[in-house]
Amino acid sequence: MSTPFEETLNPLVHEPAPLRNKIMNSLRKAIETGALEPGTHLVEKDLCEKLNVSRTSLREALRQLQAEGVLTDHNNRGLTVVTVTRTDADNIYRIRGVLEPLIVEQFIENAPDEEIEALKKQSERLKKAYLEGNAEEIVATKREFYDRICTGARNPIAFDLLKKLTLLTSPLRRSSVVRPERRNQSIQEIDAIVAGIAARDKAAAKAAAEAHVANAAVSAFRVAYTS
Template identity: 50%
Template sequence: MQIQEADGLVPIHHNPAPLRTRIIESMRSAIERGILKPGERLVEKDLCDRLGVSRTSLREALRELESEGIVASVTARGLTVVRLSYRDAENIYRIRADIEALIMEQFIERADDAALKTLLDLCDHTIACYEAGDFVPIVDAKRQLYLHLCTVAENMVAHEILSKLTLRTAQLRRGSVTRPARQEQSIREMRDLKAAIAARDVDGARRAARSHVESAARSALEFARTRSA
C-alpha cells in the first residue's frame, strides 16, 4: 500500500539507522502532526501496511513508545495514543519552562560566533514560519532550532526530555499554535529571545525562554478547557 507523504506514516525505506528507530520517528511525527490522535486505537496490521514493516519490528517500536508514556494499553483491544490529562499538561509546561531557560544559558556560555550566527538564522526561519501560519513548518522549524541549541549547549539529555514532553502535548500544541493571536504573540516572543541571545544576555534569554513557554501553556490549556467544555 503506497502512502503519500502528507499521511505522516510513509513506508520505511533503506536507511543506516536501526529500523526500530525509524519506525519510532515516523510514529512520533504522525502523532505530533495529528495524523494519529489521542485515544485512537493503533491497529498493528494497518500500521504495518502503512509503514511497510513487519509486525515484529513494529511491536519493538511500540514497546518503546509505551515505555515513554506516548501510547498505552487502555482496553483489551490493544494500544492507543495516550490522552493527556489537564494536570499532566500543566506539569509538562512547567518542566519545559525550567529546561528551556537552562538551555539558553548553556548555549550562550558555549556558543562561538559561528554557532551564534546559525542560531540567529534559525530564529529568523522560525519567525517566518510563524508568519506563514502553517503548523507543520512551525513544528519542524522549532525542532531544528532546539536541536541546535541543545547540541551547542552540550545538553542532549535536555533535548531528549523536551522531545518527549512536546510530543505528549502535540494535540494541545496544534490547537494552540494555529490560533492567529497566539502566532502573533509567538513572533514577538521569538524576536525577544533572538535579541537576548544576540546580545549574549543570559538573564534576558532565560526570561524570554520562560515567557515563551508560559504563554504557550496559557494558550494550550485554554484550548484544552474549550475542547472539554
C-alpha cells in the same frame, strides 16, 4: 568449568535499531501532526502494511514508545496513543518552563559565535513559519530551532526530554500555534530569546524563554479548555 560471571552472559540479540528508529520517528510525526490522535488504538497489522515493515521491527518501536510514555496499554487491550489530562499538560508546561531556560543558558555558556549566527538564521525560518500560519510547519520548524539550541548547549538529554514533552501536548500545540494573536506573540518572544543569546545575556535570554513557555501554556489552555 564456567564461572558465575560467564554463566550470566548470553548471546546478544542484535536489534534493527536504524529501522526501529525510522518507525519510531514516523509514528512520532503521525502523533505530532494529528494523523494519530490521542486515544487512537494501534492495530499492528495495519501499521505493518502502511509502513511496509515486519511485525518484529514494529513491536520493537512500539515497546520503546510505550516505555517513553507516548503509548499506553489499557487493560491489555492493545496500545493506544496516550491522552494527556489537563493536570498532566499543566505539569508538562511547568517542566518546560524550567527546562527551556536551562538549555538557553547552556547554549550561551557553550556555543561559539558561529552557532549563534546559525541560530539567528534558524529563527528567521521559524518566524517565517509563524507568519505563514501552517501548524505542521510551525511545529516542525520549532523542533529544529530547539534542536539547534540543545546541540549548542551540548545537552542531548534535554532535547530528548523536550521532544517527549512537546509530543505529549501535540493536540494543544497544534490548536494554539495557528491563533493569529499567538503567532504574533511568538515572533516577539523568539526575537527576545535570540537577542538575549546574541548578547550572551543569560538573565535576559532565560527570562524570554520563561515568558515564551508561560504564554504558550496560557494560549493552549485557552483554546482547549475555554468554551
